[in-house]
Amino acid sequence: MKLAAIWEFIAGDSRFAPAFVALAVAVAVVLLRNNVSSTVVAVTFAAVIAAGLACAVFERT
Amino acid sequence: MASAVEAVEALTIVLAVGVARSWPVALRGAAYALLVLAAIVAAFGPVLHLIPIDQLKLVVGVVLTLFGLAWLRKAILRYAGRKALRDEDAAFAREVSALRAAEDAQADRIGLVTSFKAVLIEGLEVAIIVVTFGAASSAALGWSAAGAAAAVLLVVLLGLALKQPASRVPENAMKFVVGIMLTSFGTFWTGEGLGIVWWGADLSRLLLAAFYLAVSAVLIAAARSRREVAA
Numbered sequence: 541m542k543l544a545a546i547w548e549f550i551a552g553d554s555r556f557a558p559a560f561v562a563l564a565v566a567v568a569v570v571l572l573r574n575n576v577s578s579t580v581v582a583v584t585f586a587a588v589i590a591a592g593l594a595c596a597v598f599e600r601t
Numbered sequence: 602m603a604s605a606v607e608a609v610e611a612l613t614i615v616l617a618v619g620v621a622r623s624w625p626v627a628l629r630g631a632a633y634a635l636l637v638l639a640a641i642v643a644a645f646g647p648v649l650h651l652i653p654i655d656q657l658k659l660v661v662g663v664v665l666t667l668f669g670l671a672w673l674r675k676a677i678l679r680y681a682g683r684k685a686l687r688d689e690d691a692a693f694a695r696e697v698s699a700l701r702a703a704e705d706a707q708a709d710r711i712g713l714v715t716s717f718k719a720v721l722i723e724g725l726e727v728a729i730i731v732v733t734f735g736a737a738s739s740a741a742l743g744w745s746a747a748g749a750a751a752a753v754l755l756v757v758l759l760g761l762a763l764k765q766p767a768s769r770v771p772e773n774a775m776k777f778v779v780g781i782m783l784t785s786f787g788t789f790w791t792g793e794g795l796g797i798v799w800w801g802a803d804l805s806r807l808l809l810a811a812f813y814l815a816v817s818a819v820l821i822a823a824a825r826s827r828r829e830v831a832a
Contacts, residue, residue: 549725550664552671561666561791568795578798585797586788586809589666590816593784596674597681597820598827 556599560592608756611723618712626709630716638724642731642746659794662787664729669783676777677817681824727753730783781817785809 551558564585571581611631619627678684731749789806792799799805 549722550671550729551667552674554671554674557670557674558667561663561670565663565791565795568792568797572796579800582792582797582799582805585792585795586812589670589784589788590813593670593673593677593813593816594820596670597677597824 554596554599556595557592560588560595564588564592608723608727608753611719612756615716615719618716623709623712626712627716630713630718631720633713634717634720634724637721638728641725642728655794655796657794658790662789662791662794664787665783666787666791668726668729669780669785669787671780672776673780673784673813673817676773676780677820677824679773680777680821683824777817781810781813784813788813 567588568581568585571584572578615627615631618630675684727749731746785806788809789799801808
């Protein structure tokens with residue numbers, strides 16, 4: 541099985557959703573390293589993922 | 602529930618092969634696929650406990666989030682009318698006519714491969730969900746596997762009783778709920794793996810589910826209105 545097929549199997553055909561998940565992880569790491577409170581990080585983290593869902597819904601595939 | 606959705610999809614194909622060709626061919630294909638799946642779960646399930654828990658939560662969380670978002674996106678697009686609702690009757694009819702059109706010997710081979718592929722691919726999704734949800738402990742793996750087995754068994758028994766595609770199961774609604782659950786659990790675990798201390802601990806999973814549900818409702822409405830404007 542090709543890597544691309546495995547990737548599509550897990551993430552579907554959206555490019556935005558995985559990109560926003562990666563962005564959410566990166567933002568959370570930066571915020572946590574700067575001692576931002578966990579609640580703020582949690583809210584930001586979930587909001588970025590939700591933004592990824594929104595972009596994925598209106599994405600042309 | 603996630604396992605039941607996958608079982609419905611696999612069952613539709615196996616039933617189509619059984620009806621169009623022969624039941625031994627359909628069941629042999631399904632049995633081979635189940636053997637391969639059992640080997641995959643047996644190989645990867647125990648290995649998970651050797652990985653440090655935070656890294657494991659991070660990896661599992663990201664996979665679940667991606668999985669959940671893909672399901673949720675499809676369900677939202679279907680509710681908004683921007684993607685056709687998956688029609689198990691149509692899938693069933695398509696497989697049946699393709700198999701009836703093929704030559705006898707070739708059709709048996711195609712039937713076997715079709716049944717094998719359907720059970721393997723849908724089963725692989727069940728296996729990923731079982732293994733990831735069961736990653737926390739061996740007890741959790743046991744519960745996760747038992748839940749999946751019960752769901753698959755229920756769908757198979759229903760299918761055998763009906764000998765019809767499971768088109769009456771509200772698949773999109775199930776997919777929507779599962780998408781919300783997978784995304785919420787995935788977000789929670791990824792966050793824990795990164796070091797986020799969730800407010801209210803496990804309670805925050807419910808809050809996350811409510812949050813994604815609200816976001817999805819807004820997105821369905823927005824996608825619908827955009828479709829109406831375009832039309």
